[in-house]
Amino acid sequence: MEICIYAAALFTIAVFFLIGIRIVSRKLSVSSVTPEPAAASGKRIPCILCGSVLAKGEKLYSKETIREKDSIIHMYGCPHCHGDRSTEKKICPVCRKPMSSDEYLIGRMWLKKNGRKHLHMSGCVRCAGKI
Ligand SMILES: [Zn+2]
Numbered sequence: 137m138e139i140c141i142y143a144a145a146l147f148t149i150a151v152f153f154l155i156g157i158r159i160v161s162r163k164l165s166v167s168s169v170t171p172e173p174a175a176a177s178g179k180r181i182p183c184i185l186c187g188s189v190l191a192k193g194e195k196l197y198s199k200e201t202i203r204e205k206d207s208i209i210h211m212y213g214c215p216h217c218h219g220d221r222s223t224e225k226k227i228c229p230v231c232r233k234p235m236s237s238d239e240y241l242i243g244r245m246w247l248k249k250n251g252r253k254h255l256h257m258s259g260c261v262r263c264a265g266k267i
């Protein structure tokens with residue numbers, strides 16, 4: 137009987153652990169993007185503003201302001217959601233609100249200890265505040 141209870145407790149712990157991991161990974165996928173390894177491996181990454189998968193040669197429009205320890209990124213979107221010929225609507229991945237064509241996402245990029253660039257998107261002008 138004791139073994140049975142022990143097994144049940146272990147199972148519960150495992151389930152909680154899995155749920156915890158899932159919540160954490162979902163949060164991460166919304167708020168942080170690391171485009172460098174994906175781009176390097178040739179994997180197509182979708183635009184975080186409209187979800188369009190970028191074709192070869194299509195680039196995300198962004199502006200980088202380099203600071204002492206990191207840089208501020210203003211992400212405007214891809215050719216599908218930004219510019220005169222855009223057809224898709226921009227949606228903020230953080231607050232899920234539609235954004236106007238001239239609005240951008242605000243993010244911060246820094247070098248991690250392993251030498252990789254890490255990009256953290258905070259949200260749109262309305263939910264992350266202007267930087
Ligand atoms: Zn886009």
Ligand SMILES: [Zn+2]
Nearest residue numbers: 228231260263
């Ligand atoms: Zn937002």
